[in-house]
Amino acid sequence: MAEIKTKPTPVSVAAFIDAVENPVRRDDAKAVCAMLERITGEPPKMWGASIVGFGSYHYKYDSGREGDMCRLGFSPRKAELVLYLLTGEPDEAEKLARLGKHRTGQSCLYIKKLAEVDLAVLEAIARDALSHMNRKYPQN
Template sequence: MAKYEQKTKETDHDVVEFIEKVDSLKKRADAYKLLEIFEETSGYEAKMWGPSIIGFGTYHYQYATGHEGDAPLVGFSPRKAKISLYFATGDTTREESLKRFGKYTSGKSCVYINKVDDIEVDVLKEMITQSITFLQKLYPDN
């Protein structure tokens, strides 16, 4: 059986260089705001994960199936349509925080926003902290 190859890995690409290539000036400005918020709140330096995710911290996961890999504790990506925010999916406090978060949509592992002005930054900081705490308890050997 072939070993699964993780697609999204930490790279040594420059975060600021990536943000500078974001087409929309507003989205670029929001990416810099988020960079500051995530770094300050997480206490981790920003790193590129794959071609378009800015991640903070890292953890090693292993599922019961044997599948394992590394992922950022939290992160974001200033995509063309919306800005994707990445938090832990199993954290039960996430839904409660989202009620106070502001204007967003969500998928399984992402929360999507149009712009930083649409959200409560204090709630974002809370969600960053909650996600990191949750993942560090779930995967304590990191």
């Protein structure tokens, strides 16, 4: 079985964010980092080479594969900001409809600019995601 590459690293989150080339993406990353730190009460940590994560949980699949991952996270990618916080909960679609300009993937929310979304709705989505994670993977 291949080694999991997305795990906590000692890399500085501030240095990682400061190295983001696009100034809008860099400022957006700083804002999302502060928001998720406030919501989770956890300090940001680098997970792998490009994910800023908050908190952690242990998962185990039916296949026997298991590991640890951040409860919530984001990555300031070249094209857009990727937030790892979608849960598929029933009321999530209503919030996404009010969010503003975005697209979604399986558990990812993609935003080109924070200025194009409603930050209060984004914060509500993040809070719901944390509540979902806390129910699904209770902290010890």
